[in-house]
Amino acid sequence: MNVVVVGSGIAGLTAALHAHEAGHIVTIVTKGALGDGCTGFAQGGVAGVYGPGDSAERHAADTMDAGAGLSDAVAVEVLVEEGAARIAELIARGVAFDRGADDELLLGREAAHSHARIVHAGGDATGAAISRALVAAVRRTRITVTEQAFLADLIVTDGTVRGIRLLIDGTARALVADAVILATGGAGHLYAHTTNPVGTTGDGIAAALRAGAEVADLEFVQFHPTILAEGPAFLVSEAVRGEGATLIDDEGRRFTFDSHPDGELAPRDVVSRAIARQAGVQGSPVRLDATMLGARMLAARFPTIDRVTRKRGFDWAREPIPVTPAAHYLMGGVVTDLEGRSSVRGLFAVGEVARTGVHGANRLASNSLLEGAVFGARAAAALDRPWLRSRSVRLPRPETVPNRDRSAFDRTALQQLMWEEVGLIRTRDGLEHALAVVRDWRATAAAPSTAAEHEDANLLLLAEATASAALARTVSVGAHHLEPALIGV
DSSP: EEEEOOOEEEEHHHHHHHHHHHHOEEEEOSSSSOOOOOGGGGOOOOEEOOOEEEEEEEEHHHHHHHHTTTTOOOHHHHHHHHHHHHHHHHTTTOOOOOOOOOOOOOOOOTTOOOOOOOEOOOTHHHHOOOOOOOOHHHTTTTEEEEEEEEEEEEEEEEEEEEEEEEETTTEEEEEEOOOEEEEOOOOOGSSSSSOTTOOOOOOHHHHHHHOOOOOEEEEEEEEEEESSSSSSSSSSHHHHHHTTEEEEEETSSSSGGGGGGGGSSSSSHHHHHHHHHHHHHHSSSSSOOOOOGHHHHHHOOOOOHHHHHHHHOTTTTTTTTEEEEEEEEEEOOEEEOHHHHHHHTTTTEGGGEEEEEESSSOOOOOOHHHHHHHHHHHHHHHTSSSSOOOOOOOOOOOOOOOSSOOOOOOOHHHHHHHHHSSSSBBBBBHHHHHHHHHHHHHHHHHOOHHHHHHHHHHHHHHHHHHHHHHHHOSSSSBBOOGGGGGGOO
16 A cells, blocks of 8 residues: 655654555655654653553543643543553664663653653653654665655545645655554644644644545643743653642642642643743743752753753752743544544544543643554554545635724734634634734635645634634533633623
């Protein structure tokens, strides 16, 4: 079978390697260089190694709790039961996870986990280590790699995906395939502040929407609580709080306990909103206090964070550092079954682009790399199996609606609109305003021709879908938070 994998993070590279090892002809298409994307930036680790008193069942329970009861129990069971095999596979492919003096894997704990079950590599450079190992594994095979190639659209014939359309150096090209596996990541650049690298513009989800694929849960956008508040967005791993760092206000008070009994280790959506509210009250960023961990431990356990914070003028071993939330991860996406099949024949989706049901309304920390590895492998294994899903949906055409300010479109204006109205804290009035503006922008937009114009079109499409989904969910749950006084109004 001729298989095209679009994207080269952990999900795409895992799917490609498994498909190749199963005898398929595989081509990886990636927007940047092989291994670019969010995986290489992941400071957190991979959940799924269980020490004394811990188990897959406990991991599943934590995942369900973090997902606010909306996670799919069967998908979660698959994740935790197959996680150990995927972690062992990563080790076999060359990922050197951190180990103690006894050569046992070191296990860390992060927010909303009841036990230490997370493995890291290079302290806070897990994603980079995984990316290097998987890229090297691909390079050792006969997998074809096409870099600097923009996914313009899917080729659909008689309701079946038959390949993809690309832009390479501004030239349109077609690539025929028996199956397409989307592994293009999320849409962090819908927002003015994001941890995602440039280029995370929802291209895969948008292409799937245009092809008629079912999407769901786009309203569930996770904001990471602790981004360094000065300079370009830089994530300060949740593992820092897992080791004992605290969040404090201007008076040194640990304010997160006002919102949740677990304080700094509450689910990410709770901590992010607590930080945003406190920053609004005091008119300045809150601070992450890691001074109690000491300079030696911080440098050894978090070498990347230590280097960057010091480069920006902070000695976090001596003083708390200013932090703020930023858009981090999309729980929704292309709806798939447990083998990565979408509602359109021939189209698979894995990783952040997919909505497997694992994350529900709020992703549990360090489940994303695990999900990419588990479901990437499962999609590859399903390539030869009968197609059990086939139900495309019709994409609504953009309509002109009253726009209160008739502002001109540019990407910065869209990102600010989404940040203010479809961000951490939402109101029905704000969502309706955002939807009206976005629909007006879409209705008056010219047909895209360049890669940048295609990105803008994709962001506009996803902005409309996200605001619509947020309006349709009339109660607060997980990462979707409506101001209480306006719920249901």
